[in-house]
Amino acid sequence: MHPRWVRRGADAYARRVARAELDKQPTDVRRMFDTVAKRYDLTNDLMTAGIQRSWRRSMVDAVDPQRGDLVLDLAAGTGCSSEPFFTRGATAVPCDFSVGMLRQGKRxxxxxxxVAGDGTRLPFLDETFDAVTISYGLRNFVDPVAGLREMRRVTRPGGRLVVCEFSRPTNGAFRSLYLDGFMKALPRIASVTASASDAYVYLAESIRAWPDQAGLADLMVEAGWQAPEWRNLTGGIVALHRATA
Incomplete structure (x- = not known):
């Protein structure tokens, strides 16, 4: 196992973890993303100072797509996370439930x-995909475990899941600065380019409420995925989790 990937011991999975307490109604979340779709990619670049591009490359590397693989890219938004798979010889299907995001992506x-689809009721047959990815989207599910189970349903036996999601910085001082400083400033930063900066208030709140790296690994096991492990990016601001069907 690569030394930068961390795996929990099997006995740890019995522990129940805190879940996000935000009231994430699908209609409200969909409307929010419809509103920010036009400048979504630009705003993400601004907020992360371009670092999100390296996070995306790391996500594709974690999937390790093989030529001919069929990859489901959930919460794909405008499709920027889907494009790199084609350069590796795989085919990616970008799927999102925000019509505004899909329209912008098609442009x-x-x-x-x-493909338009709800992550908890995917419009695909069982065992369709060699791999499933989701970037910064699982946190928006009302029931993340239900979403993870649905991803498991559409993945072929032995297939891979890679989740790229905001997480918890591992250094205590940096974690405090990030959660208490940057998260509070996030809506103001986003207002420079975003048409609805209020959406980024939700973003900050949902990041703060989301489980840490070990907590997400627990949710993956609960949903039926095997041997989850994670790798921290940029000190744990983002974490990659991967598991096997």
């Missing part, structure tokens, strides 16, 4: 096969 990336 920006007309060659991608966008």
């Amino acid at each position: 920006d990336r007309p060659s991608l096969p966008f």
